[in-house]
Amino acid sequence: xxIAAEVMVDSPVRETARDNDSLLILKFMVMSVVNxxxxxxxxxxxxxxxxxLWIRATGPAGHMIDPLxxxxxxxxxxxxxxxMGIFYYIxxxxxxxxxxxxxxxxxxxxxxxxGVLGFFSSLVLFGIIEGNMVLDGMTYxxxxxxxxxxxHIAIITTAILMGFGxxxxxxxxxxxxxxxxxxx
Ligand code: HEM
Ligand code: HEM
Numbered sequence: 013x014x015i016a017a018e019v020m021v022d023s024p025v026r027e028t029a030r031d032n033d034s035l036l037i038l039k040f041m042v043m044s045v046v047n048x049x050x051x052x053x054x055x056x057x058x059x060x061x062x063x064x065l066w067i068r069a070t071g072p073a074g075h076m077i078d079p080l081x082x083x084x085x086x087x088x089x090x091x092x093x094x095x096m097g098i099f100y101y102i103x104x105x106x107x108x109x110x111x112x113x114x115x116x117x118x119x120x121x122x123x124x125x126x127g128v129l130g131f132f133s134s135l136v137l138f139g140i141i142e143g144n145m146v147l148d149g150m151t152y153x154x155x156x157x158x159x160x161x162x163x164h165i166a167i168i169t170t171a172i173l174m175g176f177g178x179x180x181x182x183x184x185x186x187x188x189x190x191x192x193x194x195x196x
Contacts, residue, residue: 033111036100036117036118037097037100040093040100041094041097043089044089044093044094047086047088047093051082051085052086054078054082055082055086058078058082066143069146069147070139070143070144070146070147071146071152072152073142073145073146073155074139074143075139076135076136077135077140081131081136081139084128084131084135084174085128085132088131088174089124089129092178093124096120096181100117103189109188110188111188112187112188113184116183120177120180120181123174124173124178124181126170127171127176127177128170128174128177130166130170131173134166138166142155145158145159
């Protein structure tokens with residue numbers, strides 16, 4: 013067996029997905045379940061009385077963690093990433109043409125994944141920092157001022173990345189349905 017063949021057999025991902033299209037769909041599915049794992053662990057933590065009290069006591073700072081971070085890691089990172097993978101699998105079978113652009117699919121995948129993980133992490137991180145400042149006696153506005161522009165920069169940048177993830181996906185689906193000649 014040559015080295016290339018050994019690598020193919022050794023890697024479970026390669027073994028499962030033998031062509032690029034399957035590999036692409038597998039990437040969406042794997043990241044979907046990774047995000048669902050993070051979101052459901054957070055969900056269970058949220059049911060702990062200490063956690064719920066902390067969230068309630070910290071007001072808008074706690075709101076960034078529960079429900080905002082929780083809702084988006086589960087719905088954007090878990091549900092819609094899986095939906096994107098399902099679209100890429102089913103659409104070619106319905107219209108008997110491949111997805112318009114694999115480059116667009118890959119780019120949208122990375123924008124969505126980096127966007128949602130960044131959005132989630134920023135909400136949780138700034139939620140914890142600002143929440144503790146509020147518990148130390150600051151108002152939420154004072155905590156926001158103390159943290160400075162980085163709060164808005166992180167959240168807006170990662171929101172834009174998520175947005176591009178969706179818009180590139182939507183563009184790719186429209187081009188696949190309405191444009192007969194495929195792209196790259
Ligand atoms: C083990 C699984 C999960 C647990 C234990 C859990 C638990 C919770 C808890 C405790 C809350 C906060 C309720 C509150 O503060 O009033 C919440 C909110 C929420 N969860 Fe989950 N969750 C889980 C999975 C999910 C999943 C898979 C999704 C979506 C696919 C989801 C979507 C949401 C949303 C959207 C909210 C916010 C609801 C609102 O607008 O107030 N959760 N969850
Ligand atoms: C580019 C993508 C997205 C961005 C930047 C975004 C951003 C936001 C922001 C800033 C809020 C807070 C609004 C507020 O508290 O005033 C919010 C709320 C919410 N979003 Fe998104 N969102 C996106 C996509 C989605 C998608 C695709 C879903 C569902 C599939 C979703 C589900 C929710 C839910 C359930 C809430 C309410 C959470 C709560 O307060 O209980 N979002 N979103």
